[in-house]
Amino acid sequence: MNDLTKKYIIEQNDAFGRYLTAAADIKAGETFLLEQPILLLASNGDRRCTNCLKLTTEFCRICQVFALCDNCASHNEYDCGLLAGMKDIQVDLVKENPLIYGLLKCLLLRENPENTAYYEQLIQMESHLEARRGSEIWRDLQQRAVEPLLQSGLRKYLKDVQSVDENLLHKYLAIIDVNCFEIRAPDEGQLRGIYPLAALMAHNCVSNVQASIDEHYQMKVYARCDVAKGALLYNCYTNVLLGTDERRHLLKVGKYFDCKCARCEDPTELGSHMSSFMCARCADNKRAGFIVKKKKEPAQGQQQTAKQTKSSATKQLWLWQCQQCEHTLTAETVEQLIERAKEEMFHAKDDVTRYELLLSKLTRYFHPNHYLLLDIKQNIAAILRSILQNFSLQPGRKVYERKVRLCQDILAFCK
Ligand SMILES: C[S@@+](CC[C@H](N)C(=O)[O-])C[C@H]1O[C@@H](n2cnc3c(N)ncnc32)[C@H](O)[C@@H]1O
Numbered sequence: 434m435n436d437l438t439k440k441y442i443i444e445q446n447d448a449f450g451r452y453l454t455a456a457a458d459i460k461a462g463e464t465f466l467l468e469q470p471i472l473l474l475a476s477n478g479d480r481r482c483t484n485c486l487k488l489t490t491e492f493c494r495i496c497q498v499f500a501l502c503d504n505c506a507s508h509n510e511y512d513c514g515l516l517a518g519m520k521d522i523q524v525d526l527v528k529e530n531p532l533i534y535g536l537l538k539c540l541l542l543r544e545n546p547e548n549t550a551y552y553e554q555l556i557q558m559e560s561h562l563e564a565r566r567g568s569e570i571w572r573d574l575q576q577r578a579v580e581p582l583l584q585s586g587l588r589k590y591l592k593d594v595q596s597v598d599e600n601l602l603h604k605y606l607a608i609i610d611v612n613c614f615e616i617r618a619p620d621e622g623q624l625r626g627i628y629p630l631a632a633l634m635a636h637n638c639v640s641n642v643q644a645s646i647d648e649h650y651q652m653k654v655y656a657r658c659d660v661a662k663g664a665l666l667y668n669c670y671t672n673v674l675l676g677t678d679e680r681r682h683l684l685k686v687g688k689y690f691d692c693k694c695a696r697c698e699d700p701t702e703l704g705s706h707m708s709s710f711m712c713a714r715c716a717d718n719k720r721a722g723f724i725v726k727k728k729k730e731p732a733q734g735q736q737q738t739a740k741q742t743k744s745s746a747t748k749q750l751w752l753w754q755c756q757q758c759e760h761t762l763t764a765e766t767v768e769q770l771i772e773r774a775k776e777e778m779f780h781a782k783d784d785v786t787r788y789e790l791l792l793s794k795l796t797r798y799f800h801p802n803h804y805l806l807l808d809i810k811q812n813i814a815a816i817l818r819s820i821l822q823n824f825s826l827q828p829g830r831k832v833y834e835r836k837v838r839l840c841q842d843i844l845a846f847c848k
Pocket residue numbers: 448449450451452557558559561611612632633634635636637688689690691692693
């Protein structure tokens with residue numbers, strides 16, 4: 434390891450598990466962590482060449498298990514040799530279930546004596562195995578990865594065979610889901626990478642670090658702002674351009690924790706109003722009022738009755754209320770407004786005129802900074818980009834101006 438190891442410390446507490454803090458002052462823009470992945474995996478059941486990671490339908494002629502494209506002569510010698518020696522396995526079962534490859538890569542890391550240290554790092558990672566047990570994702574992966582792998586017959590060729598059971602395989606899948614970084618694939622689509630040190634950083638919806646991954650899959654993590662010695666190094670695990678409810682939901686179902694960062698806890702999302710609505714009553718009175726989601730003050734003596742379900746109790750903890758006039762919206766109305774807007778966005782797909790009309794219509798109900806309006810702006814900007822790249826369409830000055838304006842609006846949120 435290089436000198437950068439002096440820039441961070443691994444610590445642990447009950448709230449976050451393990452996390453990183455700054456071991457010294459880190460300046461804005463300064464790189465404090467460089468890391469290579471211990472695993473690179475295809476996403477979404479894609480079939481990718483195990484060597485160059487491009488999409489392919491070809492397989493290695495020697496081991497016959499891993500995908501290998503025509504442009505690549507070979508892949509990892511140890512993996513290929515071990516698999517080639519497994520004479521009576523059901524190769525078709527492996528090929529038909531591409532999610533098996535993630536498991537296979539974890540098992541091969543465990544097998545290879547040269548990779549013991551990497552495997553130790555992998556198996557120590559947070560899995561939230563018990564929270565996943567029996568869930569929908571558990572059942573789905575049981576069917577599409579765990580069972581086919583166990584039925585393929587390759588288990589008997591692995592060391593310490595008794596320990597290679599459903600539990601271990603689900604643990605691998607859970608570790609990947611909780612810890613992976615999304616990476617752009619060399620052709621199209623996404624890959625998933627496991628970077629054990631970078632994965633230790635705790636989450637915050639306003640991060641103080643930025644991770645970038647180069648074409649050789651090396652990750653570089655640098656500070657987005659000055660970070661004082663002793664401060665936590667926070668990465669953002671989710672899309673910063675989503676509203677609080679959406680971010681919290683994704684973090685809960687994907688990473689198994691309730692985000693309590695300052696942005697999630699603040700009804701105005703630190704003044705950005707990315708989840709706020711326009712108050713109709715204030716608009717009637719010719720003033721601007723914004724409806725935000727606030728925690729309800731519990732009435733004195735009010736207690737949750739045994740009959741209340743957990744979700745109804747959770748809903749009752751929140752209130753959508755105007756900061757100016759205290760006018761309220763019910764949670765159902767808010768849900769409907771969002772669902773209807775999403776439906777209309779779906780139907781406007783790829784049509785700039787429909788998007789622009791929708792944008793001006795929704796501005797009556799949603800705060801101009803609302804994340805759905807931002808999403809529409811991004812969609813319009815993407816369409817305008819392709820128009821501007823096509824000189825045969827002879828785009829006029831207005832198209833350029835609109836594109837610049839939209840990009841300025843979007844960039845304002847990325848600071
Ligand atoms: C990528 S791992 C981070 C490393 C992990 N803490 C460990 O000990 O291996 C993500 C997990 O860390 C914990 N975590 C990260 N950020 C958190 C936060 N802001 N609040 C609560 N838990 C957090 C959660 O358990 C989450 O599933």
